[in-house]
Amino acid sequence: MDFSFIGLKTIWLIEAKYWNQKIDKNTVSAFMHRVNETCADKGIIISKKGFQTGAFEAAENSNILLRTFEELKKETEHYTLTNILHSYENRFNILEARYWSHSKQIRQKYNLRGYIEDDTEFSGFVLLGKIQNVIENIKHVAYPINLTIPQLTQIGEVQANNLQQAINWLNLSLNFLDEKLILAEVEMQKNNDFLPKLYYPAVSIIKSIYEHIKLYD
Numbered sequence: 001m002d003f004s005f006i007g008l009k010t011i012w013l014i015e016a017k018y019w020n021q022k023i024d025k026n027t028v029s030a031f032m033h034r035v036n037e038t039c040a041d042k043g044i045i046i047s048k049k050g051f052q053t054g055a056f057e058a059a060e061n062s063n064i065l066l067r068t069f070e071e072l073k074k075e076t077e078h079y080t081l082t083n084i085l086h087s088y089e090n091r092f093n094i095l096e097a098r099y100w101s102h103s104k105q106i107r108q109k110y111n112l113r114g115y116i117e118d119d120t121e122f123s124g125f126v127l128l129g130k131i132q133n134v135i136e137n138i139k140h141v142a143y144p145i146n147l148t149i150p151q152l153t154q155i156g157e158v159q160a161n162n163l164q165q166a167i168n169w170l171n172l173s174l175n176f177l178d179e180k181l182i183l184a185e186v187e188m189q190k191n192n193d194f195l196p197k198l199y200y201p202a203v204s205i206i207k208s209i210y211e212h213i214k215l216y217d
Helices: 025-037 053-059 069-100 104-109 124-139 163-190
Strands: 002-005 008-017 042-047 064-068
Touching: 008 025, 025 042, 025 053, 025 064, 042 069, 053 064, 064 069, 069 124, 069 163, 124 163
Parallel strands: 008 042, 042 064
Antiparallel strands: 002 008
């Protein structure tokens, strides 16, 4: 595989060995030769069963990495999760900026704002707080995650027991909030009420608030 890193073309040579025996020294030496021939920056051998002692000795102090499938999975999980959460945090920031760009009176008029103490149908404030709470729980691998919201409109499942369930809920909730905002903003335009004051990149306005309000017990 080849890719660019800080503007420089980088080449990695990767071999996956789904063998039922450990990789030996000769296999690693032959792979090192191919890495040198192709002028690759790094070589990676991925093995089902692992590696013999001689294989590690052959790869020592070289640009060759030896990993089992399980080791590679564990090493890349954090990187993958970080990138996934970064995309959801970006979506959250954009929606939060849009929500708070409208005045309190406009949010009330177009049913975007409710009161925590009331049996409100929908509150953008409450949903934004819950979305951020779920993202933080995913970061800390704090499962199960309670997904209930203190409003009449509930979204998706009431609990996430793993990453996939939490991601599904985030998708549903972010899409739901996006739809609520766009429908309200269309009505605002019809009534000449669309006067947003947008600031971006957004710094979370509600984070310091929801930390002091027990919405999520």
